[in-house]
Amino acid sequence: NGVTTYHEEIGCALYQVNKIAFMRLLEKVTYSTTSEGGSGGGGHGGFLTCHVLDTANGIPAAGMKIELYRYVEDDNNNNNETSMKKQLIETFITNSDGRLPNGPALSGCNFTVGQYQWKFYVGDYFARFANSRITGTPFLDVVPLNFGLDDPTDHYHVPLLCSPWSYSTYRGS
Numbered sequence: 001n002g003v004t005t006y007h008e009e010i011g012c013a014l015y016q017v018n019k020i021a022f023m024r025l026l027e028k029v030t031y032s033t034t035s036e037g038g039s040g041g042g043g044h045g046g047f048l049t050c051h052v053l054d055t056a057n058g059i060p061a062a063g064m065k066i067e068l069y070r071y072v073e074d075d076n077n078n079n080n081e082t083s084m085k086k087q088l089i090e091t092f093i094t095n096s097d098g099r100l101p102n103g104p105a106l107s108g109c110n111f112t113v114g115q116y117q118w119k120f121y122v123g124d125y126f127a128r129f130a131n132s133r134i135t136g137t138p139f140l141d142v143v144p145l146n147f148g149l150d151d152p153t154d155h156y157h158v159p160l161l162c163s164p165w166s167y168s169t170y171r172g173s
Contacts, residue, residue, distance in 0.1 A: 002050050044152040047107035051172070052098045052120065056163035057129070060098030064125040067091050071115040086117060113152055118145040118160075126164045139165050147171075 004012070048068075050062035089110075095101045098151040101127070104111075123141035149156055157172035 004053065024101075032172035044111070045154070046111045046149075046152045046154045048111060048149065049155070049157045050092075050100055050118065051157070051159040052094050053159065053161045054098070054125075054163070055161050056126070056135070061094055061122075061125055061162065062096045062098060062161075064094045064098070065075075065091065065121040066094065066100075067119040069117040069119070071117070084115070111149070111152055114148055115146065115148050116161050118147070118158060119143070120145065120160055120162065120167075122162050122164070122167065140167065143167050145169055 040171075050066065052064050053059075054061040054068070068089045068091075070089055071084040072087050074083045074085040090105065092105065093098050106112075120143040122143050123138035127138065143160070143162065145158065147156075147158065147161070156172070159169060159172045161168045
C-alpha cells in the first residue's frame with residue numbers, strides 16, 4: 001500500500017545518509033600506488049569481471065571480442081551543457097572458459113565509480129560456426145550494455161548469456 005511506519009522511514013533515511021556519507025568520503029580518499037594487504041595495486045579493493053556463455057550451443061563463448069568503455073565528461077562541448085563521451089579502456093578476447101584472459105577488467109586504482117559500457121561482438125562470434133543459420137545480416141550484431149559502478153569496494157561481475165537471437169544479463173557474484 002506504500003505506507004511506511006515511522007520506524008521504517010527513519011531506518012530508510014539513516015541508510016541513505018550513511019550511503020551519501022560513504023560516497024563523499026571515498027572521493028576524499030587518495031589511492032595508494034602500491035599494493036597493500038594484497039589489494040593488487042592500490043584502490044579500494046573492488047574489481048570488475050565478465051563471463052560470456054553461448055546458450056545456443058551450451059558452451060562458454062570462447063574467442064568473443066569485447067570492448068570496455070568509460071563515460072567521461074566531454075570537454076569539447078561548447079553548449080555549456082554537461083555531456084558525456086565514451087572512452088575505450090581496453091579490448092578483450094574471451095578465453096576458452098568465456099572469461100577475460102588476464103583476470104579482472106578493472107581493479108585497483110583503475111576501478112572507479114562511474115558509468116561504463118561493455119560492447120559484445122556476438123554477431124562475429126556466431127558467424128564462425130559452420131552450423132550457424134546466420135547468413136547475411138545477423139539479428140544481433142554488437143550488444144551494448146550500459147551499467148554503473150557506485151561502490152569501489154565491491155566486486156561487480158557482469159555475465160552475458162547469448163544466442164544469435166537473444167541475450168540476458170544480470171549483476172552476478
